[in-house]
Amino acid sequence: MIRHLFKLIWNKKKTHSLLIIEIWASFLVLFGLATLITYNVRNYIEPLGFEYENVWAINLGNNQDTVAISEKVQTIFQRVKGFQEVESISRMSGVYPFSQSNNGRTVKYKNSDVQMSFVAADENLSKTINIPLIAGKWYRNADSVGKYIPVVINRKAETALFENQSAIGKVLKDYDGKAVWVVAGVIDYYKDKAEFMLNKPVMFELLKADQIYDKSLVIRVKPGTDAVFEAKLVKAIAGIAKGWSTEIVYLTDARQKQHNMTLIPVLIFLIICSFLLINVALGLFGILNLSIARRRGEIGLRRAMGATEGSITAQFLGEVWVLATFSLVLGLLFAIQFPLMNVFDIAGGVYITAILIAVVIIFLIVTLCAWYPSRQASRIHPAIALHED
Amino acid sequence: MLSNYIKIAWKVLLRHPFYTFITLFGISLTLTVLMLITSFLDHLIGAHYPETKRDRALYVERIVMSDSSQQSMMSNSMSFKFLTEYAKTLKTAERVTIFSYFNGSNAYVGSQKIKLNITFSDADFWRVSDFKFIEGKPFNEQNIANGDYVAVITDDFKKHYFANSDAPVVGKNVEIENINYKVIGVVKGSPITRPFTHADIYFPYTAPKSNYQNSGMVGNFIAMILAKDASDLKAVQSEFQSNIKKIPLPGKQGGFKYSVLEVRSDPYLENFITTILNGGPGLKNILYGVIGFIVLMLMGLPAINLVNLNVGRILERASEIGVRKAFGAPVKTLMWQFIVENIFITFIGGIIALILTFTLIQIINTSGWIAYADLTINLKVFSISIIVCLIFGLLSGVLPALRMSKLSIIEALKA
Structure with a gap:
């Protein structure tokens, strides 16, 4: 037939x-x-890996002001933390969750080298946006005194670098082959360009508090906090740092974008x-x-x-x-x-x-x-x- | 003769409403999609409000620095100082404006938050672009020299920020990031699809936080150069390039050693394409390939569909062909008749498509998907569509006509 x-x-x-x-x-x-x-x-x-409800990102710009930048950022940090509407706060580089910017690094371990998204953040990030760890723990600010900079990587990066071995405690090299980082913890997912993003290797590095470049603040506010508090926040920041620009982004909006x-x-x-x-x-x-x-x-x-x-x-x-x-x-x-x-x-x-x-x-x-x-x-x-x- | 063909075509159309529907659906749908695409492209790259002089404007958007081995590359917008030195001084240009890309900011009214975009510009910005002032006037060189805290706002922002939006607002204050600016003018806004002129608030570049003081070559400013005439563009470009060549090489910028420096001044379309295709010629070929494929499919599929249907249906008319052939009509005449019929049907489809497109464009413009969207069916778009119509008609008409002409008289009469 x-x-x-x-x-x-x-x-x-x-x-x-x-x-x-x-x-x-x-x-x-x-x-x-x-x-x-x-x-x-x-x-x-695939899961997103963190929570974004009631989280705001504050982008600070120092513009023409060049005096005591890191001190001012730290003062702002403490002031924002002091508000009772703020449940948790973390300082990080400009690649906050759902931001439009990217930062990449080549990371080497023995024979494998992997291109990774690179995020600098302080000890509070995992708490602020709730990133659960699957191994090790999130680095502390006090860890900065060690020989290597502590980092947290995701499972994708762990597999790419170490195959089946555990990454905890391993020392990673940069592009030039210099030993720079030590792995403190491993997380599962971190899709910071929202749900439709491909799960890629990512690395969080402990942010140095005294440097002047990375000055985005990510805050978790109490549910129901509105623009009245936001205006108060902007005013408070302007009071500390004259001539700086402040932009507040709701992560829900950035995610929609x-x-x-x-x-x-x-x-x-x-x-x-x-x-x-x-x-x-x-x-x-x-x-x-x-x-x-x-x-x-x-x-x-x-x-x-x-x-x-x-x-x-x-x-x-x-x-x-x-x-x-x-x-x-x-x-x-x-x-x-x-x-x-x-x-x-x-x-x-x-x-x-x-x-x-x-x-x-x-x-x-x-x-x-x-x-x-x-x-x-x-x-x-x-x-x-x-x-x- | 022609009217005779059209009469026959009309009768054929009415004979089988279902097939007519399929044919017209295919034609009008394809044309609608093509017209919407061209209309949107025209919206993106054509000369429209407020960049009505785009045909004689050059855009300087980025400085690209790379090291000798082309290993690392840095691409950025430029500093105010750099543009003043190398672009503002152009002698062949009619006017040059330096302004910043729009930047996000927030304003607060009561418990409301207004998200807005701000741009810093010089006074020539208002002469190079063609903004329509609903109230007040633009800021001028005097305002800039005085360092006045003034602002030009859009009608949309006015509506959101001021409670009584009907009353004139010139002279009132707006508070942005804790600084008060006096409103000096209200303009009809520019859509976000024209990123060079889009913003909600325009400040003079001497306003706080513009960073025009930056001393290096990179910063957050871009420039628009207006030539006296579209034919002058080449001369302006070569003068600008000779200016850029004066920069000593190799040099150092913020810790980055460069030995190749490129600053392009391109007409809008070229600039637009280089922005999309920052990845070199390989990516360019892929993109053109993909676009070509999509257009081919978009036009090819309905065309094949129509050809197919027409080939099938031509046999319905075998007896008519047979009779005409028997009475001595040459193949050429018969072919013409079928081509004319096809073009006629295509034009009916075209008219339907025009109505459809017009409705859809109205919907898009009023829906607010893109603020200040001003999609239009202009003459250019319409004439392209007509040409597309003709190609379409010919495509779906020639093949069946050829097959038909091969029928022998006896066979045709027998069917």
């Missing part, structure tokens, strides 16, 4: 070529869309693709309708020879499936290159899932489009159909 169907299609390959191209192209579009969605969904279901940057392109792509596919589906329906109408004689003959309604429907559905399979094989030749050549550095599983999704959807569309015309064909009465010729 299947061999017969293949023969039927092969004999008419010229007339079917356009149909094959159409299905092939739809498959490629679907493959692109499915890849994009699978990639993002996979990232989304990060989400939009991912979701809007996906949404636009999704809308365009669905319209394209509706278009293709309608076209397919029309073409199948036409071609079946033209084969009434053949159907009549088969019915007269004893074929049941079901077998007629099955024949036409089968033909369309064979056609779709032809196109999908062509499409797969293209699509399979992506996981094979590791394009865009995306995990191979994403492409495979995307290919499967695309194949299933193509078969669904094709079946839906062929169902009605096939049913119509099977209802043709042999006497009427044969009478026409």
